[in-house]
Amino acid sequence: MIKFLTGKRVYLRPIENEDLNLFYAKALWDKEGRRLTGTQAVFSRSGVQNWFDKNSMDNSRVDLLICLQENDQPIGDIAMLDINHQNQNAIVRISIFDKEFWGDGYGTEAMSLLLEFGFDILNLHRIGLDVFAFNDRAIKSYKKLGFKQEGIIRDELFYDGKFHDSILMGVLRKEYRKVD
Numbered sequence: 001m002i003k004f005l006t007g008k009r010v011y012l013r014p015i016e017n018e019d020l021n022l023f024y025a026k027a028l029w030d031k032e033g034r035r036l037t038g039t040q041a042v043f044s045r046s047g048v049q050n051w052f053d054k055n056s057m058d059n060s061r062v063d064l065l066i067c068l069q070e071n072d073q074p075i076g077d078i079a080m081l082d083i084n085h086q087n088q089n090a091i092v093r094i095s096i097f098d099k100e101f102w103g104d105g106y107g108t109e110a111m112s113l114l115l116e117f118g119f120d121i122l123n124l125h126r127i128g129l130d131v132f133a134f135n136d137r138a139i140k141s142y143k144k145l146g147f148k149q150e151g152i153i154r155d156e157l158f159y160d161g162k163f164h165d166s167i168l169m170g171v172l173r174k175e176y177r178k179v180d
Contacts, residue, residue: 005117007109007112011066012067012113036124060082061081063084066106075097075106076094079093080122083124083170090127091129094138105141108179128150131169145179146176152166153168
């Protein structure tokens with residue numbers, strides 16, 4: 001098992017073809033997970049395979065699985081997207097798809113590992129993300145890591161019969177706070 005980035009309780013590893021059934025069965029269909037990420041698309045198993053085949057060859061992104069150190073159980077996924085080496089920036093996203101691990105700091109630890117990789121290995125200056133205004137748990141986690149609100153896109157998401165704002169956040173290398 002490749003442990004690409006390691007922390008105390010979690011490690012990040014590349015997503016392998018064998019992991020795609022997990023995504024299809026668990027991550028892409030959880031109702032609350034879909035709401036928190038604003039996912040509206042309908043996925044087929046072959047569509048997930050096509051996504052994997054296309055993105056595994058894309059050098060402007062890093063897609064990783066979040067696994068527990070104690071037993072190698074995958075609990076979520078995390079990605080760094082739109083990596084721009086010239087302007088030294090990228091976008092990140094995360095999803096903990098196993099609810100029993102929500103609110104216990106696993107996502108914060110995983111994001112800390114990815115930010116450290118972005119700043120210390122890829123030499124990035126700024127890492128950004130967007131999060132829906134109703135996702136208080138995620139916003140709290142991002143602020144703990146040093147992210148600051150940079151703007152709001154009003155009514156960007158229509159979900160559950162109403163519009164929701166998207167909050168744009170970013171962290172600069174000098175603002176990043178490593179979480180152990």
